[in-house]
Amino acid sequence: MTKRASTIQDVADKAKVSIKTVSRVINNEPNVAIKTVKKVETAIKQLEYQPNAFAQSLARSKPKIISLIYDTPSPNYISHIMEGVLSFCYKAGYEVIIHPLRFNEIGMLRSAEQFIKKSRLAGLIVTPPHSDNIEFIKLIEKLDLPKVLISSGLDLDQSDCIKTNDEEISIEMTNYLIKSGHRKIAFIKGHPTHLSVNQRFIGFQKAMKDANINIDNSLVENGLNSLLSGEQCAERLLNLSNRPTAIFASNDEMAAGVIKVAYKKGIRIPDDLSVVGFDDSPMTEMITPPLTTVRQPLDAIGEKSAQKLIDKLEDRDISHESIIKSEIIFRESVTRLH
Amino acid sequence: MTKRASTIQDVADKAKVSIKTVSRVINNEPNVAIKTVKKVETAIKQLEYQPNAFAQSLARSKPKIISLIYDTPSPNYISHIMEGVLSFCYKAGYEVIIHPLRFNEIGMLRSAEQFIKKSRLAGLIVTPPHSDNIEFIKLIEKLDLPKVLISSGLDLDQSDCIKTNDEEISIEMTNYLIKSGHRKIAFIKGHPTHLSVNQRFIGFQKAMKDANINIDNSLVENGLNSLLSGEQCAERLLNLSNRPTAIFASNDEMAAGVIKVAYKKGIRIPDDLSVVGFDDSPMTEMITPPLTTVRQPLDAIGEKSAQKLIDKLEDRDISHESIIKSEIIFRESVTRLH
DNA sequence: AATTTATAAGACAGCGTTGTCACTTATAGC
DNA sequence: GCTATAAGTGACAACGCTGTCTTATAAATT
CATH class of the missing domain: 1.10.260.40 (lambda repressor-like DNA-binding domains)
Incomplete structure (x- = not known):
């Protein structure tokens, strides 16, 4: 046998x-x-x-294999995106190769090119921050490869992108804080190269403007998306004589940093300070108090990306909605001011 | 052109x-x-x-392609293991296909078999809980596929496994609690099908026995690895008249549940209650107080697994050390009793 | 110098599929 | 009842590489 x-x-x-x-x-x-x-x-x-999938790939002109390119964002982010991509591709009979690519590594572009050629990929799904990297996008275009970019801040053809409504939902979140009576609202921006994260700040600005509230520049901090940077920003913010009553952090990790610092200083949350984050990472439920934040449907983003890419590959109509809506998850880190 | x-x-x-x-x-x-x-x-x-990697795979008898099989454990776990596997395979010139497999789905075994055959894999790396699933292991053996099982609780050939020293490090952790003056130590067990997690309980038992401390059965709870189950166990534990002074949870999420409940009840940590977890998930630094826990070097586990599998595939010596040591990360959730 | 051996390079088949084209057999049209 | 067309099937090359075998050349041995 x-x-x-x-x-x-x-x-x-x-x-x-x-x-x-x-x-x-x-x-x-x-x-x-x-x-x-x-x-x-x-x-x-x-x-x-x-x-045999390889024999098929070889015999067909277009192999049914795509790749998901990522850097090292939060494990939570990438694993949920991956989940969505894999589940759709599996149904559609496509194979997926997950490929990490270090953003700052020298020779990154060359190694990316090697990888793409070697695997004879049919198409690419690219997550941030690579989806913001013009050099990388140019490479993909040079190789003439169909692509879908997730949450790219770049100004690209609609048919190549899956976007989230970061700006819109940030407006909503800001309005929620305003409606809760907050006026002195601080904002902690995200990593400067991470374009889509910066949409969140734009939304914040718009909402404040619409409400006729001046943004105090000392209440705008530049964070780096990490816990530590959140702590550092909070340190400055909470030492201010004109201390904010609410802080809107561009992501949950930084919000967690704020909460840690507040705790250390004896500032109670939400009683003395309201805090909101963005991303709905799993720890938002584990910290005290549970954090009010924005949930992006990551699985759905992954699925939609895969669907869009495969539709392209098979010359199908790609008129799908390309903006995926996030929602605010109300928990216990915000108080209404009297 | x-x-x-x-x-x-x-x-x-x-x-x-x-x-x-x-x-x-x-x-x-x-x-x-x-x-x-x-x-x-x-x-x-x-x-x-x-x-062209596929043409190579086709022409060679053994394709240089392996797969990492996972279910849906914590994103943190899988993404770090994946990191290690990918980085080693990349260097060794192997392609990796990441494949999710739902543990309880009907037809799971059949779909696994299809996948393996279709991709003509050279070998498999299997993470928990699949590495504990006898039926699945049998399938792999039937297909005559080289494999490496991560943290399997099953009694298998040493050459097929990468293990962690869960029992040993749990002894250490327990000893640390004992040395800190704790006697009434509660333990929250993990998910019953997750064999390797149960090694943690065994270590706890041994350490207690060695220290001549009786384990009070009412202080042993059955958890399910989730935040919620941690909260439920904590609820019972902290309502006991004979309340423990320390709680050892089999994973961080359950430990976080304990901390949440304690906070709600006005029990201060670590002053009134010491808590330790297991896994060193990212949120351990974000909660207050930061959690003392056990760090498994997940990237290293991934790398070693890949190395072991590839060594097998290439008929190289596989005498590598197969137990990867964890370490205790001391943070602020434990106090010394006077 | 003649012969063996090692080194270097090519010819050719084969890996397991799909695409193209040609062929045979029904079915339809009048 | 005879041709035009469609439905059903197969032969064969191709996809891009590697393995095996062969041949041509260089080096080593006697």
């Missing part, structure tokens, strides 16, 4: 048809007699046959 | 040698004149040639 996996030839022999006919059945091609289809399907089942 | 990626034939033409010679250069085979190697390498560089 051989352990060799069965091939299309085995199926053909068993069903007493040609290889090509088996191939037709596998790929749902027309013009095969129903009787033949049945015969072949039985043989496939008996042999537990599965087509 | 065609966008077609260059092939080995193009390189051969340009270097004025045969295809086979180019192949030899690519694969570092012996018996090629230095002059020829140089010619070929120049041609490769000029054409920016990269071998």
